[in-house]
Amino acid sequence: MKIPVNLKIARVHLLSRKRQTVIAMLGVTFGIAMFILMISFMKGVNQFLSDIMLSVTPDIHVYNDFQTNYSSSVTSRYLDENPAKWIIVRHPRPKQINLNLKNAPGIVGDIRMNREVIAVSPLLSVQLLFNYGPVQLGIITDGVDIREEDLLFKLSEKMNSGRPDNLLTTENGILLGYKLAGKLHVTDGDMVTATAPSGARMRFKVVGIYQFGMALMDEYKAYVSLSSMQQLMGKNRDYITDIRIKVKDINRARSLADVFTRKYGYKADDWETVNASLKAGNVIRDTLTYVVSFTMLLVAGFGIYNIMNMVITGKMKDIAILKAQGFDKKDIIQIFLSQSMIIGVLGGLAGLLLGFILSYLLSRVPFPADEWMVIKFFPVTFEVRHYLFGAGFGVLTTLIAGWLPSLKASKIDPVAILRG
Amino acid sequence: MSAEVLHVEKIDKYFFDPLKFQVLNDISLSVAKGEFIAIMGKSGCGKSTLLYLLSTLDTVYEGSIDIIGTRVTGLSEDKLARFRNEHIGFVFQFHFLLPEFTVLENVMLPALKSGRLDHKAIEERAMEKLRQMEMEEYAGKLSGKLSGGQQQRVAIARALINNPDIIMADEPTGNLDSANTAKVLAIFKQLAREGNTIIVVTHDLDFAKESDRIIEMSDGRIMPGVGVVPGGGGLPDGSIVSGGGSVLERVVAGGRV
Numbered sequence: 022m023k024i025p026v027n028l029k030i031a032r033v034h035l036l037s038r039k040r041q042t043v044i045a046m047l048g049v050t051f052g053i054a055m056f057i058l059m060i061s062f063m064k065g066v067n068q069f070l071s072d073i074m075l076s077v078t079p080d081i082h083v084y085n086d087f088q089t090n091y092s093s094s095v096t097s098r099y100l101d102e103n104p105a106k107w108i109i110v111r112h113p114r115p116k117q118i119n120l121n122l123k124n125a126p127g128i129v130g131d132i133r134m135n136r137e138v139i140a141v142s143p144l145l146s147v148q149l150l151f152n153y154g155p156v157q158l159g160i161i162t163d164g165v166d167i168r169e170e171d172l173l174f175k176l177s178e179k180m181n182s183g184r185p186d187n188l189l190t191t192e193n194g195i196l197l198g199y200k201l202a203g204k205l206h207v208t209d210g211d212m213v214t215a216t217a218p219s220g221a222r223m224r225f226k227v228v229g230i231y232q233f234g235m236a237l238m239d240e241y242k243a244y245v246s247l248s249s250m251q252q253l254m255g256k257n258r259d260y261i262t263d264i265r266i267k268v269k270d271i272n273r274a275r276s277l278a279d280v281f282t283r284k285y286g287y288k289a290d291d292w293e294t295v296n297a298s299l300k301a302g303n304v305i306r307d308t309l310t311y312v313v314s315f316t317m318l319l320v321a322g323f324g325i326y327n328i329m330n331m332v333i334t335g336k337m338k339d340i341a342i343l344k345a346q347g348f349d350k351k352d353i354i355q356i357f358l359s360q361s362m363i364i365g366v367l368g369g370l371a372g373l374l375l376g377f378i379l380s381y382l383l384s385r386v387p388f389p390a391d392e393w394m395v396i397k398f399f400p401v402t403f404e405v406r407h408y409l410f411g412a413g414f415g416v417l418t419t420l421i422a423g424w425l426p427s428l429k430a431s432k433i434d435p436v437a438i439l440r441g
Numbered sequence: 442m443s444a445e446v447l448h449v450e451k452i453d454k455y456f457f458d459p460l461k462f463q464v465l466n467d468i469s470l471s472v473a474k475g476e477f478i479a480i481m482g483k484s485g486c487g488k489s490t491l492l493y494l495l496s497t498l499d500t501v502y503e504g505s506i507d508i509i510g511t512r513v514t515g516l517s518e519d520k521l522a523r524f525r526n527e528h529i530g531f532v533f534q535f536h537f538l539l540p541e542f543t544v545l546e547n548v549m550l551p552a553l554k555s556g557r558l559d560h561k562a563i564e565e566r567a568m569e570k571l572r573q574m575e576m577e578e579y580a581g582k583l584s585g586k587l588s589g590g591q592q593q594r595v596a597i598a599r600a601l602i603n604n605p606d607i608i609m610a611d612e613p614t615g616n617l618d619s620a621n622t623a624k625v626l627a628i629f630k631q632l633a634r635e636g637n638t639i640i641v642v643t644h645d646l647d648f649a650k651e652s653d654r655i656i657e658m659s660d661g662r663i664m665p666g667v668g669v670v671p672g673g674g675g676l677p678d679g680s681i682v683s684g685g686g687s688v689l690e691r692v693v694a695g696g697r698v
Contacts, residue, residue: 026553030539037541342537345498346551346599347526349519436499439533439611440489 027355030343034332035360042364045328049368050375052321053415056314057376060407062383063310065400067303074299077238078292079142079173079265080274083128083281086288087118121145125261128285137268137277142169144263145250149215149243153205160201162215162243164250167196173267176231176244182209183229188246195225198239199232215253223253234396314414321368322418329361329426341435350431357430361423362416369415373408446607446638447472447495452504454490454661464490465502466661472607472640477633479649480642482658488642489611491658495640496531496609497521509606526555530600532610538592538599540585544576547584548599555603563602570598574628590621597628608632610641614648626651 035042091113100108122128125143132141145164150157163170167188171177176185181199188194195213197205207213211227225245233239251260266281268274274291281289293300333340340353348356384401449470456462464487472478480488493499495506497513500521505514509528513521525531538547548567552558558566571577574594579587584595593613600608613629614622622645630651633639641648649655657664 026550026556029553030550033541033546338537339539342533342539343550344522345496345525345531345533347522347524347554349522351519352522352554436493439498439537440493 027348027352028359030356031359031363034336034356035363038332041328041332045325045361045364046368046371048321048324049318049365049415049419050372052314052317052418053369053372053411054375054379055317056310056411056414057373057407058379058383059310059314060411061376061380061401061403062399063306064402064404064407065384067306068402069396069400070299070302071296073235074296075271075292076174077233077235078295080268080271080292081266081278081281081289082295083122083132083264083266083285083287083289085120085122085262087120120262121256121260122262122264122285122287125259125264128287129261129264131284132264132266132281135277137270137273138266139269140169140172140267142166142173142265143247143261144170144265145247145254145256145261146263147217147250147254149217149253151201151205151243152214152216157216158201158204160215160241160243162195162245162250164245164247166247167244170244170265173265179231179233181230181232183227185229185244187228188244191226191228193223193225193249194228194246196229196231196244197227198242199230200236200240201243202227202230204240217253219255221253221255223249225249314411318414318418321415322422325361325364325419325422326426329357329423330429332360333357333426333430336430337433337438340430340433341438344433344435345439353431353433354427357427358420358423361419361427365416365419365423368419369412372415373412376411377403377408444474445471446474446476446509447640448507449495450505450507452491452494452502452506454487454494454502464661465494468504468661468663470656470663472638474638475633475636477629477637477639477651477653478641478656479652479654480640480656480658481644481649486658487661488658492609492611492640492642495607496529497525526551527603528606530603530605530608532593532596532600532608532613534612534615538584538587538595540583542584543580544571544582544584544587544595545580547595548602551599552602567598567602570601571595573601574598588621590617590624593617593621593625594628597625601632606638608637608639610639610643612643612645613641614643614645622647 091110100106129141129143132138142165147162147164148159149162151160167176167185171185176196183196185196188196195215197207197213202208205213207227209227209230212224213227214222214224216222231239247261248258251258254260266277268277271292275293278289278291278294281287343353343356380401380403383399386399388396388398447470449468452465452468453463454465456464468491480491482488490499494502495508497506497508497516500514500518502514505512507513508524511524513524516524538544539550542550545564545567548570549563552563552566553560568577568580571580574597576591576594576598579591579595584592587595593616597613600610610629614625617625626645626648629639629641629648633651633653639652641652643649
C-alpha cells in the first residue's frame with residue numbers, strides 16, 4: 022500500500038475508463054507487434070539470401086585476372102622506329118595469354134599452411150559443350166578435387182542421388198545439377214558427351230545429381246574430377262585456373278584476400294566483394310522495415326496523444342481541484358505522464374508477445390512450393406536485440422506522446438475552471 | 442485580539458479580457474485567528490475574485506498578501522501549491538469531489554500529498570473528519586454517487602484534513618437545498634466554535650448572520666462603516682451600524698421577519 026499518491030491517482034484514472042485505456046494500449050501493441058514481425062521476417066529473408074549466396078560463393082577466390090600489357094608491341098618491328106612518330110593501334114590483341122596460375126601446387130601448398138584456412142580447393146573451370154541431339158548446351162564445368170570442394174560447399178548434403186566421392190572411384194565420372202540432368206534426359210549411370218573449346222571430346226558417366234536451389238548451380242554447372250578435366254584440356258597435372266578457399270572466420274576473408282593478392286600476384290576476391298549487391302539488398306530491406314515500423318509506432322503515438330488530450334480535457338475540473346489542494350505542476354505532469362507510460366509499457370509488452378507469436382506462426386507457414394527454392398517455411402529470425410529495440414522504441418514514443426498533453430494539463434489555470 | 446492570520450494590503454486587480462476592467466480596488470483587510478468572516482455583495486462585485494487571491498490560486502494582482510506571517514505574494518507556483526496544501530482548506534460552491542475516487546480517498550488526498558503522516562494515520566484522521574460531518578458510513582462509496590449535500594459535507598471534511606490555518610469557502614451553500622444548507626451552516630458554526638479561522642463568500646443572509654464580521658463589497662471595494670458584529674453566536678437585532686442601503690439593512694430586516 023506504499024504507492025505514491027500521484028501513481029494512485031493515475032491508476033484510478035486508467036481504471037475508470039478501461040475501454041479507452043485498452044484501445045490506446047492496442048495501438049502500441051499492434052505497432053510493436055508489426056515491428057517485431059517485420060524485422061524478424063526481413064532479417065530472416067536477409068539471412069536466407071545470404072546463406073544461399075554463401076553456399077555457392079567461396080570465402081576467397083584466387084584466379085588469374087589477366088592484364089594485358091601493351092607497353093611493348095610488335096608494331097615497332099614492322100614500322101620504322103622513330104620516337105617523333107606516333108603509331109596508334111586502335112584494337113590491340115594479345116598473341117597468347119595463359120589463364121592458369123603458375124606454380125599452382127606451390128601456392129596451394131602455401132595457402133594450406135595458413136592457420137586461418139580450413140580448406141583449399143584447386144580448380145580447373147572450363148565451359149564445355151554438352152550434346153543433346155543437335156542441341157549443344159554450354160555448361161561451366163569445374164574440374165575439382167571433390168573432397169576439398171565438399172568441405173567448401175557441403176556438396177554431399179545437396180545430392181539428390183549418388184555421392185560426390187563417386188568422382189574418385191569412377192573413371193571420368195560427372196556430377197550434374199538436377200535441372201541439367203533433366204534437360205539432357207540422363208540419370209545415374211548414363212553417359213554424356215562433352216566437347217572442349219579445343220574440339221577435344223570426352224564421354225562422362227553420370228555418378229551423381231545434386232540440387233542447390235539456384236539456377237546457376239542446378240542448370241548451368243557440372244563437376245568432374247580435376248584430372249579428367251586436365252586430360253580433356255590436354256594440360257599437365259599442375260594446370261589449374263582458380264583456387265577456392267574456406268576460412269575459419271568469414272569476417273577475416275577480406276584482409277586475407279588482400280594478403281594473398283600481394284603474396285602470389287594473382288587476384289583474390291573475398292565473398293563480400295563478390296556479393297556487394299546482396300549487401301545493398303539487405304540494407305534496403307532493413308531501411309524499409311525501420312521506416313514502416315517507425316510509421317506504425319508514430320501512428321500509435323498519435324493515438325496515445327489523442328486519447329490523453331481527450332482525457333485531460335475531460336479532467337480539467339479534477340486538475341483544478343488537485344491544484345487547489347496543493348498539487349503542483351510536477352505532480353500533475355506525473356499523474357498524466359505515468360498514465361501514458363503505463364499504457365506504453367503494458368501495450369509494449371503485449372506487443373512483444375504478440376510479435377513473437379505472429380513471428381513464430383509465420384515461421385511455421387509452408388513456403389509456396391517452387392522447384393527452384395530449397396525452402397520449406399517462411400524464413401524468420403528470433404533475435405533478442407530486435408525485441409529490446411521494439412520495447413525501447415515503444416516506450417520512447419509513448420513518453421513523447423504523453424509528455425505534451427501532460428504539460429498542457431500542468432498549465433491549466435484552476436481559477437478559471439473553479440469559477441465556472 | 443489574538444494573532445493575525447491574514448493580512449491584505451492595498452490590493453488592486455484588473456481583468457483584461459474582453460476589456461481592461463478593475464475588479465478589486467484598494468482592498469486592505471486583516472483577519473485574526475479564530476475569526477469567522479463572511480464576505481457579501483452583489484454578483485460581480487469581486488468577492489469571489491478576492492477569495493481566490495486570498496487562497497493563493499490567483500497570483501496576478503498588485504498589493505500584498507501575508508498569511509500566518511508568510512508573504513505569499515510573489516512566491517513561486519510550486520511553493521504556493523505546498524503552502525495551500527498545508528495551510529489552507531478550500532470549499533467550493535460546486536462541491537468538486539473527484540468522482541472516480543471513494544469518499545474516503547477524496548478526503549485523504551491532500552494529506553497523502555503533504556506526506557507528513559503515514560497512510561494509516563491519514564486514514565484514521567480522514568475517518569475522524571468524516572465522523573465529524575456524519576458521513577463516515579459513506580466512506581467506501583464512490584463520491585460521484587452521493588447527493589449534493591452529502592458531497593459538500595465530504596468536501597468540508599477534505600478541507601479540514603490537514604488542519605489548515607484558514608478555511609476558505611466560496612458560496613458553500615449556493616448550490617444546496619434548504620435542508621442541506623442548514624446542515625452545512627451548522628457545521629460551519631461548529632467549526633467556528635472550535636476556534637477555526639473561516640472566510641466565507643456567501644449570498645446567504647442566514648449564513649452571514651452566524652459570522653463574527655461581515656465584509657460587504659461593492660464594485661471592487663470594501664464598503665465602509667461595517668463593524669465587528671459582537672457575539673458570533675447569531676446576530677442580535679439592531680446591533681449593526683450599517684452604511685445606508687447596504688446588505689446589512691436587509692440582514693437586520695431578515696432577522697426581524
